[in-house]
Amino acid sequence: MSHPNAAEINTDVVIIGAGPAGLFTVFELGLLDIKAHIIDILPRAGGQCSELYPEKPIYDIPGLPLVTGQGLTDNLLQQIDPFGPTFHFNEMVETLASLGTEQAPAFRLTTDAGKIFNAKVVIVAAGGGSFQPKKPPIPEIDQYEGKSVFYAVRQMEDFRDKDVVIVGGGDSALDWTLNLEPIAKSLTLVHRRDAFRAAPHSVSAMQELVAKGKIAFKLGQITQVEGNEGQLAAAMLKTNDGTIEKLSCQRLMPFFGLTMKLGPVADWGLNLNENLVPVDTEKFETSHPGIFAVGDINSYPGKLKLILSGFHEGALAAQKAHRYIYPDKKLLFQYTTSSTNLQKKLGVS
Amino acid sequence: MVKINFRDTAAYYGAEPGGGAPTKVKITFVDSHGQARTVEGEVGSTVMETARRNDIPEIAAECGGACACATCHVYVDSAWSEKTGKASQMEEDMLDFAFDVQPNSRLCCQITVRPELDGLIVKTPSQQG
Numbered sequence: 001m002s003h004p005n006a007a008e009i010n011t012d013v014v015i016i017g018a019g020p021a022g023l024f025t026v027f028e029l030g031l032l033d034i035k036a037h038i039i040d041i042l043p044r045a046g047g048q049c050s051e052l053y054p055e056k057p058i059y060d061i062p063g064l065p066l067v068t069g070q071g072l073t074d075n076l077l078q079q080i081d082p083f084g085p086t087f088h089f090n091e092m093v094e095t096l097a098s099l100g101t102e103q104a105p106a107f108r109l110t111t112d113a114g115k116i117f118n119a120k121v122v123i124v125a126a127g128g129g130s131f132q133p134k135k136p137p138i139p140e141i142d143q144y145e146g147k148s149v150f151y152a153v154r155q156m157e158d159f160r161d162k163d164v165v166i167v168g169g170g171d172s173a174l175d176w177t178l179n180l181e182p183i184a185k186s187l188t189l190v191h192r193r194d195a196f197r198a199a200p201h202s203v204s205a206m207q208e209l210v211a212k213g214k215i216a217f218k219l220g221q222i223t224q225v226e227g228n229e230g231q232l233a234a235a236m237l238k239t240n241d242g243t244i245e246k247l248s249c250q251r252l253m254p255f256f257g258l259t260m261k262l263g264p265v266a267d268w269g270l271n272l273n274e275n276l277v278p279v280d281t282e283k284f285e286t287s288h289p290g291i292f293a294v295g296d297i298n299s300y301p302g303k304l305k306l307i308l309s310g311f312h313e314g315a316l317a318a319q320k321a322h323r324y325i326y327p328d329k330k331l332l333f334q335y336t337t338s339s340t341n342l343q344k345k346l347g348v349s
Numbered sequence: 350m351v352k353i354n355f356r357d358t359a360a361y362y363g364a365e366p367g368g369g370a371p372t373k374v375k376i377t378f379v380d381s382h383g384q385a386r387t388v389e390g391e392v393g394s395t396v397m398e399t400a401r402r403n404d405i406p407e408i409a410a411e412c413g414g415a416c417a418c419a420t421c422h423v424y425v426d427s428a429w430s431e432k433t434g435k436a437s438q439m440e441e442d443m444l445d446f447a448f449d450v451q452p453n454s455r456l457c458c459q460i461t462v463r464p465e466l467d468g469l470i471v472k473t474p475s476q477q478g
Contacts, residue, residue: 052417
């Protein structure tokens with residue numbers, strides 16, 4: 001699994017989304033000699049399985065009476081390893097342009113990291129959409145976003161000598177509290193309770209900074225902000241007893257976890273039905289030839305949002321993808337149990 | 350916002366009420382504009398599942414009931430908070446990712462519908478995700 005830096009990447013298939021449906025589709029494509037690149041906005045594979053319930057048991061994967069979200073992800077990664085998929089994490093596909101014809105589709109995709117992919121087939125396995133930071137219901141906060149209110153740190157220097165307020169009690173809030181404290185002019189951590197669901201060593205390091213007077217910790221929540229033209233001047237803290245305190249600050253970072261937003265999928269010219277992508281149930285192809293949708297993002301009569309459905313959909317999409325990628329080759333149906341050809345591809349023969 | 354279509358999965362895994370005790374109770378959801386909707390909840394299912402089956406607005410339930418997303422946040426009416434009980438440690442941790450958390454805040458995927466909750470009233474917040 002490499003991270004190529006080349007500006008343009010040519011591949012058979014781009015899979016958007018590295019959740020279980022996207023991962024297993026790599027397997028089904030691989031058996032048909034089709035190479036795939038996978039793009040995901042998260043920093044790791046697994047999608048909802050690793051982001052929402054890595055430790056929670058799943059009971060309805062065929063043949064696996066009990067597996068955790070992370071366990072399933074790890075198994076899938078092992079299963080697809082022989083096909084050498086290339087992952088592009090922390091990236092979101094922004095544009096998808098169609099360059100080909102109905103018989104010979106071709107696509108050009110660009111990501112928010114500036115990568116360009118040329119692919120014959122695109123498989124959208126984007127689940128509930130992309131995970132994006134939750135934005136707190138603070139009036140007019142959108143006017144400050146990207147200027148003085150941030151949900152992630154892109155440039156640490158931007159926080160130097162600033163009065164910084166960080167909201168939250170998880171690992172992101174605590175990590176950035178510890179990382180920004182040395183360069184910020186002042187730092188205030190705001191959380192609704194005096195308990196943290198973060199790594200214990202981060203919590204104790206933070207508490208040490210509070211004890212030394214290097215940072216402030218306040219119980220409560222930020223309900224309003226003040227400022228001008230996107231530049232923050234103050235955040236209003238509503239303490240747990242209801243009093244309001246004004247915190248002078250030039251930077252605010254709320255950390256309330258992630259939520260799923262459909263994101264740019266809506267802009268790709270696909271038919272959408274209630275934020276889902278309608279497909280046929282023979283090939284799981286969308287209204288656009290060469291673009292398929294598998295897993296939770298698709299819809300068809302009788303659709304069940306189960307992981308096992310995504311596996312089936314990926315297998316059928318791969319069959320049709322083969323016809324686009326190898327138009328002159330006849331596809332022979334084979335079993336991994338008996339085909340030495342497939343076993344060679346899997347590296348077990 | 351993408352909402353998981355819980356209805357289908359709920360039907361798929363549908364709770365099977367036992368015999369004897371009442372199998373349905375009334376639950377009222379009051380939205381952030383004050384509009385109340387009273388629906389029937391099946392004993393053994395959760396308040397979140399009841400909301401999704403009845404198309405109650407302002408309950409996103411993105412993770413489908415795994416106590417992993419904090420998008421089924423509700424405020425339990427003060428008359429009922431004793432009967433619904435307190436949030437577990439895991440639920441308290443997840444509530445850190447909800448907005449405007451109050452002492453009566455709960456994630457309603459963690460409230461199981463029981464006969465003694467007949468008449469339960471919960472309020473939904475204006476923003477979940």
